[in-house]
Amino acid sequence: METVVLIAVACVFAVVSGINDGGALLATGLKLPTVRPATGLLSLVVLVAVMPLVTHQVALTFVDRLATFHEPGGKIAMTIAVISALTVVTVLSAKGRPTSLTLAIVGALTGAGLGWGLPVSLTSVALVLAFGVAAPIAGGLLAWLLIQALVAVATARRLPQLHRVGFLLQTVAYAANDGQKMLAVFMVAFGFSGAPPAYTTLAAVLFGLGTMYGLPKAGRALGREIIVSRPAHGVAAELAAGAAVLGSAAVGMPVSMTQSIAGGLIGARVSQGSAGVRWYAAAKIVTAWLLTLPAGVLLACGLAALVKGIASVNLG
Secondary structure, eight states: OHHHHHHHHHHHHHHHHIIIIIHHHHHTTTTSTTSOHHHHHHHHHHHHHHHHHHOOHHHHIIIIISBOTTSTTHHHHHHHHHHHHHHHHHHHHHTTOOOOHHHHHHHHHHHHHHHHTOOBOHHHHHHHHHHHHHHHHHHHHHHHHHHHHHHHHOOTTHHHHHHHHHHHHHHHHHHHTGGGHHHHHHHHHHTOSSOOHHHHHHHHHHHHHHHHHHHHHHHHIIIIIIBOOOHHHHHHHHHHHHHHHHHHHHTTOOOOHHHHHHHHHHHHHHTTOGGGBOHHHHHHHHHHHHHHHHHHHHHHHHHHHHHHHHHHHHHO
16 A cells, blocks of 8 residues: 555656756746757656666665665655655745755655654765755856856857757756656655666656646746846856756765756856846745755654654554
């Protein structure tokens, strides 16, 4: 029964990941219509399905390095973690508060592991959080440097070509990094530790459905709230965020692609003057850390301890 419940939760989680992440990935370059939405969506879905066949180190980090979910009770704890993460994101979004699904699941996995009594590596948790903070900063700094070169060399003809490269880079980076949180849930549900194509494809298709639903809202949020953007800003952000996130994936550290893109957009605009940056929106990245992460930890830890207590009483 617990397997069936976790599979259902995993499917919902994949759709919500598409709503939360996929739209933002496609929205960055909408002002430069080099990559059509349908082409971008297809590329994103294919890479989310295929990239784990090349490397799935980040998925293993979600499953084994934060807490060990292949232990007895791991499926129940994983179910609690995913439900807690989705609850945190839903509640904060409904209240208009900034949030991040990747932050929520990192916090919830840690909290569920602690609450259920699974082995939790606080060193690994601290390392994941450090990379999570560093990625948007690195994206911003890289974009700050890249925009100078883009302004110098990006003619009307070259900019679309660079956009294609940037979009491909960020899509590969997402599929190699925080996109693998979906695979991690399926790993625990079905008890495998690799990346069977059937399951990566299922996750990618569900992710694609969510992306189609979330694209319009994400486009408004990234294109209007963070900066008064131009096509060159979007290209710089794609290249910078893709590099930062792909670098994190190389060492198995999950980071938020959407936050890295936001950091890249801010860095690109600041290099040409800060007047176009809406700092209240940029502050949402920090607020997401202050709200989402601890909320995920506390909710998942409390629920896991409660469920385990109830189960112990019933068995006793």
